[in-house]
């Protein structure tokens with residue numbers, strides 16, 4: 104079958120949803136969707152066929168069972184089958200509906216008509232295979248933090264989005280008042296998604312600088328410029344290595360939003376931030392995730 108995808112269906116206790124989510128992301132899955140079926144959560148994750156053999160899938164199933172045992176929760180059932188590309192995109196698109204995030208945003212899938220948004224700012228998205236539909240608590244916490252910085256009026260602020268995924272944070276910030284966004288992601292498919300979403304939201308191309316890479320690439324793109332704010336929704340393990348470098352793109356009034364951090368990782372991340380000269384202003388929690396808002400002074 105040309106362009107086939109593994110569809111991995113995991114039926115689990117709802118408390119395992121996030122663990123399953125991150126396990127499948129780590130495994131390389133894209134376009135994950137979840138829905139509630141009775142007392143269970145059914146998560147469907149999709150992976151290009153060539154990226155996993157049957158043995159890899161068995162190993163994934165084993166890890167998922169071990170995660171459940173460690174959490175003292177019932178073991179999930181894990182099944183997989185091959186589907187073609189067209190079925191993949193329609194399968195998960197079916198489950199995604201427009202969603203209000205924070206007080207300002209309405210995230211709307213690109214293939215649906217835009218619903219009545221009232222005063223909300225509509226962010227239209229087709230994430231493709233990238234992370235960032237606005238459904239995940241880590242993204243929502245970033246968007247809610249964004250509302251503290253922008254009120255819809257244009258500003259002169261330059262922001263960075265490190266690990267842009269679908270581009271949701273950069274695009275959201277530009278729609279509510281940022282002047283320019285610098286966005287990077289190590290995954291080339293995310294760049295394609297971000298680029299498409301920039302057009303979808305009618306953002307002038309010269310307001311966004313987008314490149315494949317990580318922090319070093321961002322520095323190269325910025326040259327001597329500093330950012331007024333940054334968003335970084337990546338796992339804590341990655342963030343902790345980035346923290347000592349963040350000063351290099353910042354000035355005395357720069358603010359930052361760091362997300363993708365599990366509650367039990369918050370102290371270590373906050374300590375590292377403070378050691379690097381950042382003031383931890385707020386720590387917002389949702390489910391087992393937290394988002395840390397920092398400022399330089």
Ligand SMILES: C[S@@+](CC[C@H](N)C(=O)[O-])C[C@H]1O[C@@H](n2cnc3c(N)ncnc32)[C@H](O)[C@@H]1O
Nearest residue numbers: 234235242266267268288289290316317336337
């Ligand atoms: C959790 S997603 C966040 C996507 C989007 N910004 C959001 O908030 O929904 C993390 C993204 O970071 C990217 N990423 C992972 N490690 C990275 C690194 N070291 N530098 C840049 N991007 C990275 C991944 O490819 C992924 O697209």
